[in-house]
Amino acid sequence: MLQLALLLVAPAAASDVVVVRADHLYLGHGEPIENGVLVVSDGKVTAAGVGVKAPAGAVVIEHEGWVTPGLFGAFTMDGIGSERRDDTRPLMPEARIVHSLRPRTAALARNLRAGVTTITINPDTGRPCSGASALVKTHGAKVVDAELQLCLDISYGAVKADEHPTSLASLRELLDDVLSEGAGSFGRAASGELPVIIRARDRQSLRAAASLAKGHGLRGAIFGSYWAEELVDEVAASGLGVVCDPVGVATNHRALRSVLALAAGGVDISFGLVTPANPPENLRVGAAMCVREGLDPNIALAAMTGTAAKVSGAGDQAGIIAVGRDADFVLWSGSPIELSSSLEEVWVDGHRVHGGDDE
Amino acid sequence: MIATLSLFALSLSPVPHPAPRADKLVVYAERAYTAPGVVVTDALITIQDGKITHVRGGARASSADLRATCVTAGLVDMGFRYSSNQNTVEQSSEVTAAARIAPALDLHARGWERALRQGITTVAAFPVDRNVVGGMGAVLKTGGEPTLEARLVRADAFLRGSMGSSPSSGNRPSGTRPTNFYARRPTTRMGVEWEWRKAFYDAWQEESRGDADRPGRAELLRALSGETPVFIQAWATQDIRTAVFLAEEMAAEGMGTMRLIIGSGAEAWREPDLLVRSKAAVCLPPLPAAGRTTENAFMSMDTAAKLYEAGIPVALSAHSGYGSGNTLAEQAVYARRGGLPFDAALTAVTTMPARLLGVSDRVGTIDLGQDADLVLWNGTPFEFTTRPVGVVLDGTPLVGGETDR
Numbered sequence: 001m002l003q004l005a006l007l008l009v010a011p012a013a014a015s016d017v018v019v020v021r022a023d024h025l026y027l028g029h030g031e032p033i034e035n036g037v038l039v040v041s042d043g044k045v046t047a048a049g050v051g052v053k054a055p056a057g058a059v060v061i062e063h064e065g066w067v068t069p070g071l072f073g074a075f076t077m078d079g080i081g082s083e084r085r086d087d088t089r090p091l092m093p094e095a096r097i098v099h100s101l102r103p104r105t106a107a108l109a110r111n112l113r114a115g116v117t118t119i120t121i122n123p124d125t126g127r128p129c130s131g132a133s134a135l136v137k138t139h140g141a142k143v144v145d146a147e148l149q150l151c152l153d154i155s156y157g158a159v160k161a162d163e164h165p166t167s168l169a170s171l172r173e174l175l176d177d178v179l180s181e182g183a184g185s186f187g188r189a190a191s192g193e194l195p196v197i198i199r200a201r202d203r204q205s206l207r208a209a210a211s212l213a214k215g216h217g218l219r220g221a222i223f224g225s226y227w228a229e230e231l232v233d234e235v236a237a238s239g240l241g242v243v244c245d246p247v248g249v250a251t252n253h254r255a256l257r258s259v260l261a262l263a264a265g266g267v268d269i270s271f272g273l274v275t276p277a278n279p280p281e282n283l284r285v286g287a288a289m290c291v292r293e294g295l296d297p298n299i300a301l302a303a304m305t306g307t308a309a310k311v312s313g314a315g316d317q318a319g320i321i322a323v324g325r326d327a328d329f330v331l332w333s334g335s336p337i338e339l340s341s342s343l344e345e346v347w348v349d350g351h352r353v354h355g356g357d358d359e
Numbered sequence: 360m361i362a363t364l365s366l367f368a369l370s371l372s373p374v375p376h377p378a379p380r381a382d383k384l385v386v387y388a389e390r391a392y393t394a395p396g397v398v399v400t401d402a403l404i405t406i407q408d409g410k411i412t413h414v415r416g417g418a419r420a421s422s423a424d425l426r427a428t429c430v431t432a433g434l435v436d437m438g439f440r441y442s443s444n445q446n447t448v449e450q451s452s453e454v455t456a457a458a459r460i461a462p463a464l465d466l467h468a469r470g471w472e473r474a475l476r477q478g479i480t481t482v483a484a485f486p487v488d489r490n491v492v493g494g495m496g497a498v499l500k501t502g503g504e505p506t507l508e509a510r511l512v513r514a515d516a517f518l519r520g521s522m523g524s525s526p527s528s529g530n531r532p533s534g535t536r537p538t539n540f541y542a543r544r545p546t547t548r549m550g551v552e553w554e555w556r557k558a559f560y561d562a563w564q565e566e567s568r569g570d571a572d573r574p575g576r577a578e579l580l581r582a583l584s585g586e587t588p589v590f591i592q593a594w595a596t597q598d599i600r601t602a603v604f605l606a607e608e609m610a611a612e613g614m615g616t617m618r619l620i621i622g623s624g625a626e627a628w629r630e631p632d633l634l635v636r637s638k639a640a641v642c643l644p645p646l647p648a649a650g651r652t653t654e655n656a657f658m659s660m661d662t663a664a665k666l667y668e669a670g671i672p673v674a675l676s677a678h679s680g681y682g683s684g685n686t687l688a689e690q691a692v693y694a695r696r697g698g699l700p701f702d703a704a705l706t707a708v709t710t711m712p713a714r715l716l717g718v719s720d721r722v723g724t725i726d727l728g729q730d731a732d733l734v735l736w737n738g739t740p741f742e743f744t745t746r747p748v749g750v751v752l753d754g755t756p757l758v759g760g761e762t763d764r
Contacts, residue, residue: 156444156446159446161445161450162450163451164449164451165449165451166445166446166448166449166450166451167445167446167447167448167449167450167455167458167463167486168446168447168462168463169447169449169458169459169460169461169462169463169494170449170451170455170458171462172462202465203465203466203467203468204462204463204464204465208462230467230505
């Protein structure tokens with residue numbers, strides 16, 4: 001098929017117009033399009049949909065399978081080694097995790113091989129405010145946004161035994177105070193300019209995260225879905241999305257129920273990648289398990305692509321195939337929700353950067 | 360005798376999160392212990408919108424929705440342990456009078472339902488006793504809609520703190536350089552008492568001088584004046600003495616008359632005169648299996664009876680919540696076995712804790728206008744062979760069948 005395509009390429013235009021015709025084209029939201037066409041030029045998407053004509057001289061790829069946006073990996077700690085968090089202070093709002101990133105790291109390549117083209121790299125949780133996360137492409141380690149989200153932790157994980165705050169009450173009060181004072185990054189978070197991601201690990205902290213967001217007008221996400229089942233209404237009312245705890249093979253049933261309850265309650269959900277603890281291949285496994293449990297497959301697809309990027313405050317930069325956006329996409333033999341589907345090609349910025357599972 | 364569980368024609372099962380409350384409910388009991396010393400036979404209790412609207416005796420059971428052999432008011436446990444988790448207490452200072460318990464509460468936790476199933480409908484919640492002054496405690500219902508708004512009976516009901524070794528143990532850095540705040544915390548009972556005294560003196564002097572306000576001062580001053588009670592954990596004799604002496608010193612200095620409640624006062628029986636003199640109340644811990652409690656204090660079945668005979672206000676507690684295995688009804692059984700009269704036992708698990716927590720206008724008795732919190736028993740309460748077989752909370756039957764753990 002590629003040979004056929006090459007025959008059509010006029011030498012002058014060898015340039016860069018690529019057309020992908022796919023049985024199923026999923027744009028990162030809504031329903032997959034049957035017999036969709038994707039046109040890429042100069043690394044950007046120039047057209048996507050049905051009945052789009054291939055420009056003269058374009059390289060045409062006929063793909064019997066699915067094309068989706070490059071998957072979005074929310075909440076990773078890839079490429080930062082052990083320098084995940086600075087423990088000297090409870091509040092480091094202006095710290096940026098991107099300065100711990102080693103660009104040539106196998107972790108990024110591993111994401112790419114799993115179809116994950118964009119990730120957020122987050123400072124580790126466990127401090128009330130651990131700094132700013134980064135939005136990074138897994139091919140070439142391009143930093144798309146060095147200050148993506150303000151990372152907060154309102155759970156027992158941020159409560160220390162020998163340092164203020166040692167109690168959930170004081171932790172809440174501390175975050176309330178700094179957001180009210182509104183200095184620096186806290187002010188940008190409180191004005192809604194800088195999205196937040198708030199770690200929650202139990203029902204107290206889910207409730208606290210929702211009310212913190214409501215009280216200070218925060219936008220962004222809660223990281224941690226496991227205990228959300230009973231608190232869906234409060235989370236929905238907060239306007240925050242949820243980066244779900246990874247769902248894996250041996251997952252407790254509650255984890256699945258919570259993901260489904262959040263989706264049913266109209267909350268934007270994203271499957272957390274949480275590498276390196278959780279391998280990137282697990283992203284699809286989690287989605288498949290949730291679909292098996294009853295989650296709408298289109299919500300599951302969006303939770304790995306468009307909605308995932310939106311929840312992490314990167315909706316304008318990643319997650320969907322749309323005109324004018326970076327041409328980051330993946331060719332699959334079938335739906336990525338089906339675990340029997342294999343990954344065939346990964347494209348980033350209009351270039352094929354990985355040849356698939358056989359490579 | 361009416362079959363105890365004919366009530367469960369409704370086939371109730373324990374429901375932690377109830378359906379919306381039924382508008383009206385009528386409960387029949389062969390004997391309703393509506394308040395200590397008051398027994399209504401063939402009682403019909405009418406409940407409307409979660410409140411008791413009518414109680415009459417000599418009635419027939421036929422019109423009742425629920426029927427039981429005996430009924431009492433919902434039990435009140437002021438020594439309830441919501442959690443053993445230290446994240447309920449702010450330890451960056453040893454005196455945190457302004458701290459509140461609410462942000463640490465998980466209202467979906469199993470402990471609430473466990474309490475409800477054994478007939479406890481109202482509890483006190485407070486920080487784990489790792490600080491000298493831990494903060495303000497609240498009073499909550501154990502069931503119903505799992506929101507603070509729905510369950511809170513009284514916020515800031517008391518100031519909670521501790522004497523003895525709980526706030527001082529583990530603070531001595533062992534042969535290392537003092538690198539964290541444990542190094543400056545009290546390491547002895549002497550140090551704990553000093554912190555209490557300093558906290559009150561500082562608050563009082565700052566107020567007298569007109570210093571700028573700071574968190575916790577208002578709470579300490581309200582405790583000093585007796586506006587809010589001071590609930591101090593003190594298991595052993597010396598700690599009970601210390602708590603009383605503290606209150607007496609504050610009074611002698613003209614700083615106010617504290618309302619003192621000794622929590623976990625296992626050895627209060629050794630100091631009856633002191634307690635009577637100070638008008639302190641005592642909340643007893645659950646009866647230990649082998650005589651000795653925490654802090655190596657000694658307590659036996661007759662402890663409650665001894666305090667009662669001395670005229671000391673006594674509340675019983677099971678310290679239940681996170682799985683202690685004790686039930687409050689059992690504590691009343693042991694106290695009865697130790698010589699406590701029935702009415703005093705009923706008082707100690709209903710009206711006394713309700714009064715000490717300042718919520719007796721809502722709970723503790725079966726009376727017009729009171730919250731409709733009822734325990735249905737399969738026989739005379741506080742007998743070894745009797746147990747709760749149903750619980751009504753705010754007018755909603757929440758528990759029925761084989762319960763009490």
